[in-house]
Amino acid sequence: MTLKDKILNKQSGIITYGMTPPKLANAPEKNLEISQKQFERLRHLEIDGLILYDVQEEASRMEQDRPFPYLPTMEPADYSKQYLSQLEVPKIVYRCVGKYTKAELEDWVSADSEQDRFSVFVGASSSKQEVKLDLAEAIQISKQRNGNMLLGGVVIPERHIKKNDEHVRVAEKTRNGCSFFVSQATYNVEASKNFLSDYYYYCRENEIEMVPILFNLAPCGSAKTLEFMKWLGISIPKWLENELLFSQDILDKSVRLSQKIFEELLDFGLEKGIPIGCSIESVSSRKVEIEASVQMVKDIKAVIDKKCYQLQ
Template identity: 55%
Template sequence: MLEDKIKNRTSGILLYGLTPPKLHADTSKIRAIASKQMERINGLEIDGMVLYDIQDESSRNDAPRPFPFMETLSPEVYSANYLKDLNLPKIIYKSVGKYSKEQLQDWINQNSKDIDFSVFVGTPSNKQKSSLSLNEAYAINLKANSSMTLGGVTIPERHYKKNDEHKRLFSKIDKGCHFFISQCVYNINNSKNFLSDYYYNSINNNRELLPIIFTLTPCGSIKTMEFMEWLGIDIPKWLKNDLKHSEDILAKSIDVCKSIAHELLDFCTGKNIPIGFNVESVSIRKAEIDASIELLKDIKAMMNKYETSAAPLR
């Protein structure tokens, strides 16, 4: 079970990520989308699913957004009203910056009995006005003595720029986080540099290592790649060139994702860092969604070849 794997700090967590439908879509259309998603996910050997709380990230990036931003259903509403027949743990993302302290407190009180796992997310940039900081949200959750198992976001690209992502994680652990889900990974060096500092800092400070769940996303078109870069995903120049000039960009990206997963498993297994994967599709194109499902199955088979439980360091 997902709760046991998180609690015991074991490797092998496998998740599938979904974005809820558009907020103003007809109820019948939302039900049809949910039905297709449940049909696609049912029977997959996964530990749970991630439901994102989408924000307008234009404040973080001055470049034009490749796809227009459209507000989506809140993940907890989509989960409760449309995915209730899907018998899987659901990790609910929650963008906390749009709430006041009182509003977030009310949200926790109203939802903690129904939501087992949540990941709090701050505003995309300090340029965007926020009513509540991420640290304030963590403090509210701790004070509420919530029964939700809280997770955090980790961004290897941020470690490349600021060299402090491992410190951020240990700070978030102190504030109540029990696991972390990364931004999509296409630059393996960023991830390994972050993991290395996370590992050695834990030894130097006698800290436990909590599960890191890396997100993998197929890329099926130049437009998708442009959108991924706009979101802040670092794709090395050589890899961009290979993808652009590939005869089948989707197949090439799947090979890259599997190679990244293999290298991360090797690196983490050797150091007993608990690792997992979250597979998603940032595109609504059927080919890319289908590819994400096949990638998930391949990752599952790959993880089965490794030890599914990493022993604690101490």
């Protein structure tokens, strides 16, 4: 089945890989070199789609200084077309919609309307951020301008701890046109299960079909990466942070913990009929962490094959 089929059929077990395009300031030769390395890493992976992130400056969201400097990156759609056409998997292009005018987004959404396209629309990172276009209007533009655009949204289970309404947000975005959701990196299994439980019972009560929820996994290979994850707003329980910082091999420990967390969420979803999937990435540019994320795809794929497809 294609990615489109799996999303529309609300199937469990969708697996994607995510990465950030190269720096905008790079020379074309450098981007070609980077894309060739990425192609070699990914071409044999059994993934349903490749996520390409649209990075925005998030200084307004956090008081602490960013552990790694913010550098503008290529537009994900441009990078996909110019450098990744040989990678024959569907591309899921993130769009930080606040950066674009209504006309700019309309033009992008309307292009290639005869082809199946996938995007995840992301709103402002904080209420302080100035935007040209809000998320609700962007979703409406997509619905009106391109019937072949399968639109996804962002789900933040950690936000559910404070506001207790993430399940309502997801249901509302689904009613407005979102067909799937992707989380940020998942290290807090309690927050994720709380969200899933409320989502399940809310949808059952209101006769809403549940859509695929892709939980993001990202290996952590150093204290610096851990610091960056926390700056991004990723919820890491204190006990788990200690397990990582005091382990003999932080990377191996994070991979094993991440896989255990995903298995628990997948089991929870399968029991209740919630379509659970997985998106894997490396938030670090270190080779060892990128290679760990690629291996994680293979390991998670084996878990999904064992647990999902034995039920069919």
